[in-house]
Amino acid sequence: MTLRIHDTRTGKKVPFEPLVAGKVGLYICGTTVYGFCHIGHARKEIAWDVITRHLRASGFELRFVRNITDVDDKIINRAREEGITADEVARKYTEEMNVDFRALGLAAPDLEPRATEHIAEMIEIIRRLEEKGLAYAAGGDVYYSVPRFPGYGQLSGQSIEGLESGVRIEVGEHKQSPLDFALWKGAKPGEPFWPSPWGNGRPGWHIECSAMAHRYLGERFDIHGGGADLIFPHHENELAQSEGAFGAGNFARHWMHSGLLTFGDVKMAKSVGNVITIRQIAEGHDLEALRLLYIGVHYRSAVSFTVAKDGQQRPVYPELDEAEGKLEYFYRTLARLAEAPAGDDKGPVLPEAEKTLSSFQEAMDDDFNAAAAVGHLYEAFVLANKLLDDPKAAAKDVRRRTLARLRRDLLKCGETLGIFQREPAAFLAARRDRQCARKGIDAAAVEAKIQERAAARASKDFTRADEIRKTLAGQGIELMDGPTGTTWRVV
Numbered sequence: 001m002t003l004r005i006h007d008t009r010t011g012k013k014v015p016f017e018p019l020v021a022g023k024v025g026l027y028i029c030g031t032t033v034y035g036f037c038h039i040g041h042a043r044k045e046i047a048w049d050v051i052t053r054h055l056r057a058s059g060f061e062l063r064f065v066r067n068i069t070d071v072d073d074k075i076i077n078r079a080r081e082e083g084i085t086a087d088e089v090a091r092k093y094t095e096e097m098n099v100d101f102r103a104l105g106l107a108a109p110d111l112e113p114r115a116t117e118h119i120a121e122m123i124e125i126i127r128r129l130e131e132k133g134l135a136y137a138a139g140g141d142v143y144y145s146v147p148r149f150p151g152y153g154q155l156s157g158q159s160i161e162g163l164e165s166g167v168r169i170e171v172g173e174h175k176q177s178p179l180d181f182a183l184w185k186g187a188k189p190g191e192p193f194w195p196s197p198w199g200n201g202r203p204g205w206h207i208e209c210s211a212m213a214h215r216y217l218g219e220r221f222d223i224h225g226g227g228a229d230l231i232f233p234h235h236e237n238e239l240a241q242s243e244g245a246f247g248a249g250n251f252a253r254h255w256m257h258s259g260l261l262t263f264g265d266v267k268m269a270k271s272v273g274n275v276i277t278i279r280q281i282a283e284g285h286d287l288e289a290l291r292l293l294y295i296g297v298h299y300r301s302a303v304s305f306t307v308a309k310d311g312q313q314r315p316v317y318p319e320l321d322e323a324e325g326k327l328e329y330f331y332r333t334l335a336r337l338a339e340a341p342a343g344d345d346k347g348p349v350l351p352e353a354e355k356t357l358s359s360f361q362e363a364m365d366d367d368f369n370a371a372a373a374v375g376h377l378y379e380a381f382v383l384a385n386k387l388l389d390d391p392k393a394a395a396k397d398v399r400r401r402t403l404a405r406l407r408r409d410l411l412k413c414g415e416t417l418g419i420f421q422r423e424p425a426a427f428l429a430a431r432r433d434r435q436c437a438r439k440g441i442d443a444a445a446v447e448a449k450i451q452e453r454a455a456a457r458a459s460k461d462f463t464r465a466d467e468i469r470k471t472l473a474g475q476g477i478e479l480m481d482g483p484t485g486t487t488w489r490v491v
């Protein structure tokens with residue numbers, strides 16, 4: 001089966017054929033760097049991280065460009081608040097973004113151009129648009145003339161007439177049509193500016209991406225992506241600018257959009273006051289669990305995130321806690337698989353273990369359906385546990401080979417999804433520490449009780465040993481006796 005992708009413009013899934021065989025050019029709209037990244041950013045970045053990992057794992061030579069928007073009203077406002085320059089704001093929050101993105105396990109893009117380093121390219125496109133009669137200067141600004149571009153609305157599925165009825169020209173704007181948007185904004189006092197044929201000023205947001213995509217991917221490239229909130233107006237405007245300047249069909253061949261993060265029906269937004277940063281989550285949770293939660297929902301769908309309060313009025317995130325529980329099950333199984341006796345690779349395995357890789361690939365090739373792919377991995381984990389629990393579940397050699405195969409395939413598929421790549425022991429220890437901290441459990445006291453129980457057992461005082469086990473169970477602590485001693489976990 002070949003890769004199929006969902007194209008926003010046609011609303012259909014289509015077989016993916018790159019412009020140049022074996023190569024993919026991908027442009028994603030990046031972050032406007034004026035504050036700490038939140039878990040909505042994480043939703044988008046993880047979706048695209050999985051898409052790019054799968055493209056690479058499928059053998060495509062990928063050129064992944066993700067820009068940084070480092071000039072914008074929000075950055076300028078933040079600079080005023082913090083009493084530093086807009087450039088300092090952008091650099092500071094780019095650094096913070098990189099810290100968060102590394103913590104999320106995101107593979108870095110191949111190119112990460114900054115808007116302010118591509119002003120000349122933007123001016124060049126605006127100049128072309130002016131020559132073609134698609135742009136006009138007015139009141140120190142330069143605007144794109146939407147009614148003169150016949151394809152406007154094709155990406156978001158709207159008509160110019162329908163769009164026009166919903167907007168009007170504000171006082172002080174010099175637009176010819178209410179849909180027209182700024183390509184270049186005349187300099188205002190105290191704002192960063194660059195010289196241009198239309199006087200000092202700064203670029204509009206949309207032109208940045210047209211210019212950087214053109215510079216690094218050429219006139220035509222395979223996929224333009226971003227969050228679904230960018231379809232209109234940002235991507236509609238980018239398309240109008242680029243095809244307006246370079247000719248119809250000369251921009252992204254496919255458009256893809258990732259779903260958003262919602263709190264029930266409410267969008268996450270500063271104005272609503274419900275923004276949760278990646279760092280806030282990292283304080284008490286595992287970011288790999290956040291990844292698992294997100295990839296469990298198709299990348300095009302919205303992820304619903306719930307915030308509740310515990311007895312001490314601390315925020316709790318039920319979906320995230322559930323995902324972390326699943327991740328514990330996965331890592332615990334991987335730890336057991338690593339300890340299982342190694343099997344040689346030659347010879348048959350159980351038929352159920354043959355299909356992990358192929359069913360995973362099939363799901364991912366169906367428009368990157370990571371949720372279905374995780375479902376297939378879950379089946380493999382269940383099979384692994386069945387075999388680990390019951391040495392008689394299969395002939396000895398077949399069992400060993402099957403366990404070895406399952407482990408290998410699970411780790412390989414996990415790499416494409418960006419999960420299961422840590423040492424299981426490290427994950428499990430960190431998870432237990434977090435649970436102890438949250439529930440107020442003293443790990444040293446638990447260890448002491450386990451020692452006491454071992455001594456009781458050694459002196460055949462099984463009543464006392466059982467009492468200790470029951471007391472600990474009452475605190476939510478489960479003991480697991482194994483050949484190398486007793487281990488424990490918080491349940």
Ligand SMILES: [Zn+2]
Nearest residue numbers: 029030209234
């Ligand atoms: Zn963009």
